[in-house]
Every structure is written in C-alpha cells, then in structure tokens.
Amino acid sequence: MVTPEDLEREYTLQTAAARYDVLRARDALASAANYAAEAEQDGASWLSPPDHTAIPLTQEEALELIALSEVIARKACYGRQLSVRSARQAGASWSQIGAALGTSKQAAWEAHGRWIDGQAEQHERTGYEGLDPGEVEAARKLAGQPEPEPKRADPPRKPADVSEATTDPIPVISGRVVPKK
Numbered sequence: 001m002v003t004p005e006d007l008e009r010e011y012t013l014q015t016a017a018a019r020y021d022v023l024r025a026r027d028a029l030a031s032a033a034n035y036a037a038e039a040e041q042d043g044a045s046w047l048s049p050p051d052h053t054a055i056p057l058t059q060e061e062a063l064e065l066i067a068l069s070e071v072i073a074r075k076a077c078y079g080r081q082l083s084v085r086s087a088r089q090a091g092a093s094w095s096q097i098g099a100a101l102g103t104s105k106q107a108a109w110e111a112h113g114r115w116i117d118g119q120a121e122q123h124e125r126t127g128y129e130g131l132d133p134g135e136v137e138a139a140r141k142l143a144g145q146p147e148p149e150p151k152r153a154d155p156p157r158k159p160a161d162v163s164e165a166t167t168d169p170i171p172v173i174s175g176r177v178v179p180k181k
Contacts, residue, residue: 002063004070011068013075020068023061029054081115084108085142094146105146112143 007016032054057065080101087097094105101108116139122130131139 002060002067004067004074007064007067007071008074011071013072013079016068016071016075020065020072023057023065023068026055027057027062027065030056077115081112084112085139088142088144109143109146113140116140116143 011019084097084101087100092100094109098105098108103111116131116136119131119139120133120136123132123136124130
C-alpha cells in the first residue's frame, strides 16, 4: 500500500503535482465516460460522444491519488514556511506576511512557530531531517514576535444631546430648547 511518507521521498512538489494531474485527469475522464454511458442507457443524449476508451483508476492508483494530494499539501506547506523565513530575512513584518497569506499577523506567526516545532521534532526523530537545535534557535530568533498593534486614536465622541454640542449655555428639556433666564 502506498503512503504519503513513501511518496514524499520519491517525488518533488513538481513531479508529485504532475503525477497527480495525470491520475486526476484519467479519473475525471473515466468518471465522465461512465456517467455518459449510464445517461445513454436512460435515453439521454450528449452534445459530444463520451470517450469510452478512458480507463478507470485501479484501486492502487486511486489510493496513490489520495496519497499524492497529501504529499502536495505537505510540500507546499514546507515551501510556504521557507518563503515566510525568506520574507523575515528580507525585513518583512508579520503584518505584511499575514496579509500575503490572507490571514492575521498572529495566525501567520503561530503557524510558523508550529512549523519550527515540527522541524525540531523531525530532527529529534531522524537525527538528520528537519532543523537541528542551532537552526531552531536561529529560526526562532529570526521569527521574533509579532509587532504590537499601533495605538489607535479614540473615535470622535458623539454628543449625547444638543446642549453638549453647542457652546451656548442653553439647556435642553424634552428635546425643546429653553432659553436661559
């Protein structure tokens, strides 16, 4: 049985995506041909004839397709975190990184921290993959902390009633202006 761990060693992101595309296209064509054949049996017609030569995926290929999708997700995530590290080295703030990822600076920083933790755990397990303790320390130093939120000016206060909005000492009673005696 194929696993993501087996395929991760065999494929780069690019080659995993290429193999995934081949299997996914074949699966889609075979599914469409199967659907068209069922529709033809029911008397429905198609604008263009289905490709009856499309070969459905075997069980092994279908499982490989699932495992490849996981490999692609893992490799893309790893590449994203390397890009985050490059952005930090280039001086990008966590707010800028969060915006580039479509998330908050806090979420971006936390995700990067979890990635560093995962790399440290991987190195502890294997002794060679992931980040060694010195690299972990350097990665955490580079990551730093998210910058604090800028102080926001208090929004202008809306007057409670007309008397507060004017400088005249005219009291307001029941919504009517009463001249001061």
